[in-house]
Structures are given as C-alpha cells and as structure tokens.
Amino acid sequence: VQLVESGGGSVQAGGSLRLSCAVSRFSYSTAYMAWFRQTPGKEREGVAGIYTSSSATIYADSVKGRFTISQDVAKSTVYLQMNSLKPEDTAMYYCAADSAVVPGEELLPDLNYWGQGTQVTVS
Secondary structure, three states, rough: EEEEEEEEEEEEOOOOOOEEEEEEEEOOHHEEEEEEEEOOOOOOEEEEEEOOOOOOOOOOOOOOOOOEEEEEEHHHHEEEEEOOOOOHHHEEEEEEOOOOOOOOOOOOOOEEEEEOEEEEOOO
C-alpha cells in the first residue's frame, strides 16, 4: 500500500490550501481514509475522515465548517480542502488508510497505512 500526499505549503491566516492523497495497491472502494496532523511534542490528531464506499464523512470539532474532505474514486484520491486557515492549523498533515475502522474511533491514529506527510504552515 502506498499513500502519497501533496499540496502542503505556506499560507497567510485566512487563506486556503488543498491537500491530496493518492492511494495505490489498496482496495480503495471499500476503505476508510482519513487526514491527521501533528506538531512537535504533541500527539497525532485526527482531522477528517471519509468512508470511500458511502462518502460519509467525519470531522474534528476544531475544523468543522472550515475543512472539507472529499474523494475521487476513479483516481483513488482523497482531498482535504482547508479554508479560513489559522496559525493553529500549522502542522505536518498525514493521510492514512485502512480497510475498516471501528465506528466512533475514526479519528484515532491507529489506522494501518500512512503517507509520509506534507507540511502546512499558516502565518
């Protein structure tokens, strides 16, 4: 399984970025995909997740109304549109995948497959 993130960068507060995560060698159509973030010295935090078969989504309270997770099934790619960015959104963002997840635990960082991360800096 390979997950490759892209789209990170530096942006001013109030700006927007879109992250992408392309997945390969994985049964994407019946999976659970999620975005996490981490800053030095802190635990990895779940940001948003999506069930690929139903497109049902879940968000952390800290990003609700600002971030949107979506997918392109044909491309086996998940996106994270981040609007109204705040300095506290600065972190390394990781894409993660698994074939299943326990309901209620979607934003816990115990999925099986992870990307290498992409840095988002908001100033």
